[in-house]
Amino acid sequence: MGNILVTGALGQIGSELVPALRAEYGRDRVIATDLKVLPPTGAEALAPYDHLDCTDPHQLHEAVRRHDVSTIYHLAALLSASAEAAPQFAWTVNMSSLYNVLEVARGYGCQVFFPSSIGAFGPDTPRDMTPQVTVQRPTTIYGVTKVSGELLCDYYASRFGVDTRGLRLPGLVSYAAAPGGGTTDYAVEMFCHAVRYGQYTCFLAPDTRLDMAYMPDAVDGMMRLMATDAGKLRYRNAYNITAMSVTPEEIAAAIRAHMPGFEIDYEIDPVRQAIADSWPRSLDDSAARADWGWSPKFDLHAMARDMLLRLGEKMK
């Protein structure tokens, strides 16, 4: 078995996925890569780390060859709100990087993880208990790149036998790294502002219901999916997963159970509200549970307790 390469490793997911992969497979076997150039002091703590722009096929090819890579977790992308602010750039980053990853995987026989999103659905999709296989006509450029990415993964699996695997991730809540420009960033911000200021102004309406999961469950899901026997997987584009379907006011209430003085008000951002209103309210993740054992441990209250504890320690 070769080594594992993670693209976009310095983002919200990579900051927790890389340590989890290193704990499981050994530090030297997991190569963190990102577009960001690390200061010399930070580089040692993250080693092995390579600066890698995965829109450049040569850099990617060279990294996979040099590090004897057999598995790629491809996290690099522009997220929903950032993508909507720069749609042409988002298409280039999200699609050319995935194409490069799949091509290099075809050449070197690598397994590939691709994170799709609840953003891969649109206003024509059934919004409650959204099925695994359903209408996917997103109205955001982010969603367009995620549906196209799912189809490309399917194509490389059936046409070239590349071992592609993916998840339609819900909004992810975590404390290790700041979220990177998504529509569900408010959930993380709400916890951080609660601990720091006791108050948060939310950019989505109080009753906007969306799927979420706590990062430890999401990381466990990615690693579990990648370790599953190929024969058990019915879907090679991406599996629906979720751990909770919640609104901003429900998250605020879960915070108030630990911090009774926490206050929330709302200043709605029409761009992100429109994105959220085009997404499912709750996903049906039964295929993921049946095929490879998706089984999140954190519900809203367990997540709120853990987030407030960890952030309290971090901000001491």
Ligand code: NAD
């Ligand atoms: P993030 O924005 O926090 O991190 C992305 C990282 O990719 C950044 O460190 C950035 O520097 C890097 N990057 C950007 N362009 C690059 C390039 N050309 N080459 C190499 N690196 C580049 O994102 P995240 O939250 O960690 O998300 C990772 C993946 O998961 C994305 O594909 C995202 O669409 C998907 N996803 C995330 C969430 C979530 O809630 N975080 C939900 C659904 C799907």
